Amino acid sequence: MDAVNWLLLNAGDAVLATWSAVKVGAAWAWSIVDTLLDPLLSVVLACLNPLCTKLGDLVYAILSPFPIWIGLTLLSVAAGLIALLAFRYTSNQTAIGRAKDDIKANLLALKLFKDELGVTFRCQLRLLWAIARLQRYMLFPFFVMLPPMLLLLAQMGIRHQWRPLQPGEQTNIELRLTDEAPTTDTTPTEPITLQPNPGLAEIVGVPGADRTVWRITAGSPGRHILQFHLGAESIEKELVVGTEFQRVSAIRTRHNWGAQLLHPAEPCLPADATVASIQILYPHVDSWIHGANWWLLSFFVISMATALIFKPLFNVRF
Amino acid sequence: MKPLQALTTIMLSLTAIIIAGSAVSCRPDEVDRYPKVVVLGFDGMDPKLCERMMDAGKLPNLDKLRKTGGFKPLGTTMPPQSPVAWASFITGANPGGHGIFDFIHRNPEEQCMPFYAAAETVPSDDGWEVGEHRIPLTFWPFQHNPTQTLLRRGGTPFWDYLDQAGIPVWIYDIPANYPPSKSEHGHMHCLAGMGVPDLLGGYGTYQFFSTDTPSLKREPGGVRKPLIFINDTAIATLTGPENSYLLKPASTEVRLQIHRHPTDRSARIEFQGNTVVLKEGEWSKWQKLSFELEMPSFLPNEDVSGICRLFLQQVRPELRLYVTPINIDPSDPGEQNITEPPEFITDIADELGLFYTAGFQEDHKALSNKLFTDTDYHSQADYVLKERLTLRNYALDHYDGGLLFFYFSSTDLQAHMFWWDSDEKHPTRPLEEAKKYHQTVVDLYTQMDDVVGETVDRFGDDATILVMSDHGFCNFRRQFNLNTWLRDNGYVQPSNCKSLINPRRGALVNWAETKAYGLGLNGLYLNMVGRERDGIVYPHEREALIGELTQKLLAIRDPQNNQPIIAKVYRSDEIYSGPFVATAPDLLVGYHRGYRASWSTTLGDMARNVISDNSSAWSADHCVAADQVPGVIFSNKPLLKREPALVDMAPTILDAYGVPRPDTMEGASILKSDAVTLRPD
Numbered sequence: 001m002d003a004v005n006w007l008l009l010n011a012g013d014a015v016l017a018t019w020s021a022v023k024v025g026a027a028w029a030w031s032i033v034d035t036l037l038d039p040l041l042s043v044v045l046a047c048l049n050p051l052c053t054k055l056g057d058l059v060y061a062i063l064s065p066f067p068i069w070i071g072l073t074l075l076s077v078a079a080g081l082i083a084l085l086a087f088r089y090t091s092n093q094t095a096i097g098r099a100k101d102d103i104k105a106n107l108l109a110l111k112l113f114k115d116e117l118g119v120t121f122r123c124q125l126r127l128l129w130a131i132a133r134l135q136r137y138m139l140f141p142f143f144v145m146l147p148p149m150l151l152l153l154a155q156m157g158i159r160h161q162w163r164p165l166q167p168g169e170q171t172n173i174e175l176r177l178t179d180e181a182p183t184t185d186t187t188p189t190e191p192i193t194l195q196p197n198p199g200l201a202e203i204v205g206v207p208g209a210d211r212t213v214w215r216i217t218a219g220s221p222g223r224h225i226l227q228f229h230l231g232a233e234s235i236e237k238e239l240v241v242g243t244e245f246q247r248v249s250a251i252r253t254r255h256n257w258g259a260q261l262l263h264p265a266e267p268c269l270p271a272d273a274t275v276a277s278i279q280i281l282y283p284h285v286d287s288w289i290h291g292a293n294w295w296l297l298s299f300f301v302i303s304m305a306t307a308l309i310f311k312p313l314f315n316v317r318f
Numbered sequence: 319m320k321p322l323q324a325l326t327t328i329m330l331s332l333t334a335i336i337i338a339g340s341a342v343s344c345r346p347d348e349v350d351r352y353p354k355v356v357v358l359g360f361d362g363m364d365p366k367l368c369e370r371m372m373d374a375g376k377l378p379n380l381d382k383l384r385k386t387g388g389f390k391p392l393g394t395t396m397p398p399q400s401p402v403a404w405a406s407f408i409t410g411a412n413p414g415g416h417g418i419f420d421f422i423h424r425n426p427e428e429q430c431m432p433f434y435a436a437a438e439t440v441p442s443d444d445g446w447e448v449g450e451h452r453i454p455l456t457f458w459p460f461q462h463n464p465t466q467t468l469l470r471r472g473g474t475p476f477w478d479y480l481d482q483a484g485i486p487v488w489i490y491d492i493p494a495n496y497p498p499s500k501s502e503h504g505h506m507h508c509l510a511g512m513g514v515p516d517l518l519g520g521y522g523t524y525q526f527f528s529t530d531t532p533s534l535k536r537e538p539g540g541v542r543k544p545l546i547f548i549n550d551t552a553i554a555t556l557t558g559p560e561n562s563y564l565l566k567p568a569s570t571e572v573r574l575q576i577h578r579h580p581t582d583r584s585a586r587i588e589f590q591g592n593t594v595v596l597k598e599g600e601w602s603k604w605q606k607l608s609f610e611l612e613m614p615s616f617l618p619n620e621d622v623s624g625i626c627r628l629f630l631q632q633v634r635p636e637l638r639l640y641v642t643p644i645n646i647d648p649s650d651p652g653e654q655n656i657t658e659p660p661e662f663i664t665d666i667a668d669e670l671g672l673f674y675t676a677g678f679q680e681d682h683k684a685l686s687n688k689l690f691t692d693t694d695y696h697s698q699a700d701y702v703l704k705e706r707l708t709l710r711n712y713a714l715d716h717y718d719g720g721l722l723f724f725y726f727s728s729t730d731l732q733a734h735m736f737w738w739d740s741d742e743k744h745p746t747r748p749l750e751e752a753k754k755y756h757q758t759v760v761d762l763y764t765q766m767d768d769v770v771g772e773t774v775d776r777f778g779d780d781a782t783i784l785v786m787s788d789h790g791f792c793n794f795r796r797q798f799n800l801n802t803w804l805r806d807n808g809y810v811q812p813s814n815c816k817s818l819i820n821p822r823r824g825a826l827v828n829w830a831e832t833k834a835y836g837l838g839l840n841g842l843y844l845n846m847v848g849r850e851r852d853g854i855v856y857p858h859e860r861e862a863l864i865g866e867l868t869q870k871l872l873a874i875r876d877p878q879n880n881q882p883i884i885a886k887v888y889r890s891d892e893i894y895s896g897p898f899v900a901t902a903p904d905l906l907v908g909y910h911r912g913y914r915a916s917w918s919t920t921l922g923d924m925a926r927n928v929i930s931d932n933s934s935a936w937s938a939d940h941c942v943a944a945d946q947v948p949g950v951i952f953s954n955k956p957l958l959k960r961e962p963a964l965v966d967m968a969p970t971i972l973d974a975y976g977v978p979r980p981d982t983m984e985g986a987s988i989l990k991s992d993a994v995t996l997r998p999d
Contacts, residue, residue, distance in 0.1 A: 005447075005448045005449065008448065008614070008616045009448065009449050009614060009615055009616065011616055012614060012615030012616025012617070013615045015615075015616070016615055172593055172595060174593070204584050204595050204596075204597050205579075205584075205595075206577050206578075206579045206582075206584055206585060206586040206595055207577075207579070207580070208551075208577050208586070213586050213593050213595055214595070215595035215596075
């Protein structure tokens with residue numbers, strides 16, 4: 001038993017060490033990709049986000065007479081159909097058809113010649129090769145569809161992931177400073193203030209070395225522009241108060257393509273700002289269909305189902 | 319698939335969904351299948367105060383019940399303590415039938431080692447030892463015993479008979495039923511109340527952090543920890559549950575980072591990615607905490623989820639932060655089972671969010687330890703009541719026939735701290751203040767009257783409504799140290815001993831010369847040969863010793879006013895019957911109103927004086943002679959039994975459904991006259 005324990009404990013330690021190394025490696029690799037992509041994507045997203053947000057507002061205004069889950073369903077169906085058509089015209093349908101036929105043929109061969117060891121091995125190899133080919137043919141349409149799909153999901157996210165604060169509801173606003181911002185041990189050298197606003201019924205703030213947190217109580221409904229002052233520097237952030245379904249911008253950050261992609265509703269903070277980000281902790285939308293995180297599942301299930309149902313109609317193979 | 323086929327499939331699926339939905343909505347209504355019986359249990363609601371307030375027109379709804387149905391004092395148990403009384407309500411039996419005789423029992427095999435009477439945690443004694451851990455493998459072929467908590471209340475609860483008869487039962491916050499008893503037939507839903515521990519395993523351990531606490535200090539009900547601020551930031555450690563998988567169990571911890579505003583009276587507290595900003599005097603909402611139980615490296619660590627609220631009592635000159643006992647998380651209770659069926663708790667939490675799950679919700683210890691002011695306690699107790707009223711609304715909304723029982727602790731735990739109905743000197747407050755706070759009890763009764771009114775309005779005559787309490791209340795002005803008295807009269811030896819069990823108090827008792835000892839709030843045990851480990855009293859000496867003790871106890875007078883202190887001394891073999899009588903105290907001391915066993919008596923300690931003033935904020939009590947603090951019973955149906963008692967409640971409920979009363983229950987329906995319920999034999 002001692003030997004088993006020794007083996008298990010050392011194996012466990014080895015797995016944990018490997019996992020830590022993988023995480024460190026992945027983080028390092030991502031930081032390189034991020035550094036390489038950021039100068040280009042950040043500029044592209046800064047141009048695209050306002051357009052996409054306006055388009056999103058228009059689409060959701062059209063869907064507004066319907067219950068939210070119907071709007072989500074219609075949008076998912078439309079996305080599924082568009083993605084299907086995009087796939088139809090950007091993929092090599094003939095090659096995909098051949099790869100699928102090869103897969104079917106080899107599966108059939110595996111069933112028919114299961115007693116023939118040599119045939120079985122050959123079929124398995126061919127099967128793997130056909131699957132690899134199929135994956136390769138999928139790559140191009142996938143990369144074509146990825147950008148518009150991400151932009152669409154970002155627009156859906158700012159509407160389905162968080163909801164506006166209700167009047168009287170409390171939450172926190174967190175303002176983070178950049179590493180370069182001048183601070184003492186505990187507080188910024190310049191006092192940071194959040195100006196009174198009709199959207200704020202109460203403000204209680206506590207500064208810290210790297211960030212200041214305000215607990216706010218939502219005031220009157222509407223889209224409010226909050227003003228933060230840090231010495232001579234003035235920063236704005238949108239606050240949404242209301243009971244209706246509408247988009248909210250949870251975070252406003254400095255230029256970074258990842259943050260810009262996920263939070264497209266507000267322009268980036270100025271590059272020379274001492275503020276790194278301002279985040280409003282909006283509550284999650286509470287719904288099993290269109291609420292936080294579930295909307296994404298609903299979207300994929302409905303859009304995939306749509307694509308599968310309409311696949312024969314448009315004669316698409318995948 | 320052809321396009322037409324695809325469209326046909328969609329249409330057929332939609333049609334099937336619509337038809338299925340219609341079928342569900344057209345299901346026969348089950349609302350009226352079972353008679354409705356609604357029982358509202360107000361712990362400690364006092365009949366005298368009720369009567370005074372009804373006469374003054376301040377309890378209109380209860381007064382209406384008094385006039386249309388009935389109102390009577392409800393005979394309580396001896397001792398009139400909540401776990402004992404509610405266990406008798408549950409089983410319809412006297413304490414000899416359910417085995418709960420006090421909050422605290424003793425194990426005679428270990429002479430007088432005390433333990434909580436209603437539940438017992440049995441640690442795992444076997445498991446797979448690997449590295450620094452011991453993992454119980456509960457599956458075949460190992461079948462190790464995991465650490466588990468067992469319900470020690472004996473007897474059969476009345477709801478088992480209803481469950482068997484297929485009658486739905488909904489029980490909320492019931493005391494003396496933790497862990498909740500199982501429903502064999504699936505018709506019972508129960509949320510356990512008094513007796514449910516916090517995550518630290520006790521009955522409420524607060525954690526208090528302050529800059530004016532010089533060093534860590536443990537006290538009954540909590541622990542005080544020092545805080546040191548460096549540049550307005552301090553680090554604190556919140557202690558969580560023990561990791562019982564470790565061979566040497568150690569507490570888990572969560573780190574708190576506290577930032578104090580440099581100039582304003584506010585602070586922010588950060589832990590596990592959460593940030594709470596509070597102004598001085600503010601309470602936070604419920605906060606979730608995750609305590610990680612470290613496992614061997616080849617297994618994933620386990621997480622235990624808990625909830626707490628933070629109270630920023632003061633920011634300057636000293637920062638004082640109170641953290642409630644860490645309650646079991648109702649949305650993620652893990653292995654902690656506090657409801658039957660186990661998923662009932664998450665169903666409630668899905669709808670209501672987080673709420674107190676520990677049995678003692680009002681933190682009276684924080685007030686007794688002078689950590690809370692009266693206002694702090696009142697605000698915390700008020701929050702508890704608000705939560706319970708929300709839970710009550712949930713209970714009513716989900717009730718569709720059968721039995722509904724709902725328990726309120728506020729009438730007990732607010733009364734313990736705020737009740738004072740005389741002009742005598744209050745233990746801690748000037749008389750004016752005492753009167754002011756007694757008014758909060760009066761106001762609370764008015765709120766409870768509204769609860770009754772809402773229930774009556776909702777059900778009218780469609781339901782049998784029973785409003786009851788387990789005991790009444792009285793001032794607790796003077797405390798009697800039973801063990802000191804026994805020592806001074808030679809029943810406990812040596813004459814200089816200070817405690818039965820705690821060596822830190824001073825000299826311990828010599829059991830070879832000790833004939834009797836006190837433990838718990840009313841219990842007096844003889845040191846019997848063959849029962850106690852070091853017993854010296856032989857059975858043939860028992861009667862004489864009981865007679866002698868009874869005579870002497872009844873003769874004791876308070877030197878302050880020459881009034882008798884003890885109203886009655888009960889013999890357990892006379893007032894109890896049932897399978898558990900042998901484990902009961904031999905005698906039960908029934909004090910006069912105004913008196914109670916001293917704090918030190920309960921755990922076997924001795925004080926300097928036999929009788930002294932109560933100096934605690936716990937200024938009212940009910941652990942006196944049973945006939946001095948009856949409870950209440952109101953009903954919208956005529957109360958026909960002449961002297962209803964707690965043990966009658968279970969038979970009353972069973973009778974409402976035509977379920978025969980089992981022989982283990984000794985009472986009879988209070989809605990039938992005594993003549994009718996007499997048995998032919």
